[in-house]
Amino acid sequence: MSLDALAQTFKALSEPLRLRIVHLLMQRNSLCVCDLMSILDQGQSTISRHLNYLKQAGLVHHWREGTWMHYALVPEALVPLQAGALQQCLQQLPELAADQEALAAYESTPRQCGRTASA
Amino acid sequence: MSLDALAQTFKALSEPLRLRIVHLLMQRNSLCVCDLMSILDQGQSTISRHLNYLKQAGLVHHWREGTWMHYALVPEALVPLQAGALQQCLQQLPELAADQEALAAYESTPRQCGRTASA
DNA sequence: TGTTAGTATCCGTATAAGCAGATATAAAGA
DNA sequence: TCTTTATATCTGCTTATACGGATACTAACA
Numbered sequence: 001m002s003l004d005a006l007a008q009t010f011k012a013l014s015e016p017l018r019l020r021i022v023h024l025l026m027q028r029n030s031l032c033v034c035d036l037m038s039i040l041d042q043g044q045s046t047i048s049r050h051l052n053y054l055k056q057a058g059l060v061h062h063w064r065e066g067t068w069m070h071y072a073l074v075p076e077a078l079v080p081l082q083a084g085a086l087q088q089c090l091q092q093l094p095e096l097a098a099d100q101e102a103l104a105a106y107e108s109t110p111r112q113c114g115r116t117a118s119a
Numbered sequence: 120m121s122l123d124a125l126a127q128t129f130k131a132l133s134e135p136l137r138l139r140i141v142h143l144l145m146q147r148n149s150l151c152v153c154d155l156m157s158i159l160d161q162g163q164s165t166i167s168r169h170l171n172y173l174k175q176a177g178l179v180h181h182w183r184e185g186t187w188m189h190y191a192l193v194p195e196a197l198v199p200l201q202a203g204a205l206q207q208c209l210q211q212l213p214e215l216a217a218d219q220e221a222l223a224a225y226e227s228t229p230r231q232c233g234r235t236a237s238a
Numbered sequence: 239t240g241t242t243a244g245t246a247t248c249c250g251t252a253t254a255a256g257c258a259g260a261t262a263t264a265a266a267g268a
Numbered sequence: 269t270c271t272t273t274a275t276a277t278c279t280g281c282t283t284a285t286a287c288g289g290a291t292a293c294t295a296a297c298a
Contacts, residue, residue, distance in 0.1 A: 003135045011133035015256085016126045033275060043258065048276055053255090067265050067274045081200050134286085152245060162288065167246055172285090186244045186295055 005058070009077060012057035017042065018050050022073070025060065030072035032065075124177070128196060131176035136161065137169050141192065144179065149191035151184075 013019060020040060024031060031039075036047045051071050054060045059077045062069050132138060139159060143150060150158075155166045170190050173179045178196045181188050 003138060007133050007135045007138055010129045010138075014126050014130035014133050016122045017256095019122060019126055019129075034273090044275070045259080045277080046257070049256085052276080064265085064275095067272095069275060136286095153243090163245070164247080164288070164290095165286090168286085171246080183245095183295090188245060 008057045009059065012054050012059050015050070015053075017046070018054060021047075021050060021054065022059065025071065025073045030070040032068040032070050034068070036071075127176045128178065131173050131178050134169070134172075136165070137173060140166075140169060140173065141178065144190065144192045149189040151187040151189050153187070155190075 013022065017040070021036060024036065024039060033044065033047050033051065036042070036051075037044055040047065051060065051062070054071075055062060057077075059074060060071045061074050062071045064070075132141065136159070140155060143155065143158060152163065152166055152170065155161070155170075156163055159166065170179065170181070174181060174190075176196075178193060179190045180193050181190045183189075
């Protein structure tokens, strides 16, 4: 998981209608586009677009059954939302190792701006 | 917490640079703008704008100390990121109660689209 | 009070992404 | 094969937000 991918996960959850979709998918193994259109009372292109967005972000996967496309959550995709996991995720990102070092380096030189050595 | 506010929380976390800021704030009680400029090697307006965004979303609070503005995380703001908490948060949103009912109502009428009564 | 440092905000510009309606594609059935 | 249904994608338009540079505000200090 990269920093951008993590950001993308949050972005996927940053839209009210997508949150409602995720909420529904949490309660059923899968739902198809027409289910969501009815339940959420939204147009087909709107539902389809948001599902595609969730798919691009890796939050859902989908498969065809006859004419219907079923969508379901990818449970692992929500790992960053578990207890303390955001910090762990961030710690593990190689991109952020540099930030760690910059933070340490920055604090190793004396600064004036009222910083107290804080936790 | 409203649905829009929850979406806003995720949106605040959906930008790589803001994630890096949050990551640093997780490790220190507070940091000021000039700290973040140095550590992240970014321009002043960029840092300030992102901090303002985080503040609007309720993820950080800030206070003045002399010339310096200090920013710190609001720990409660990250509650939706705890174990199982997203689902709980969603369940508690009044806006989503209607979705619950729509889901139940929708499933109470016979449908054709290959839905098996699923968990 | 004038200067400087730290910070916030404004500006112009570019891109991402929202929506609704229209069109394209794929599978099922007559 | 023609039609219908379910879904995906395109189009035109609008809004949100990213960026960097410029400007404005605030506090400290000479």
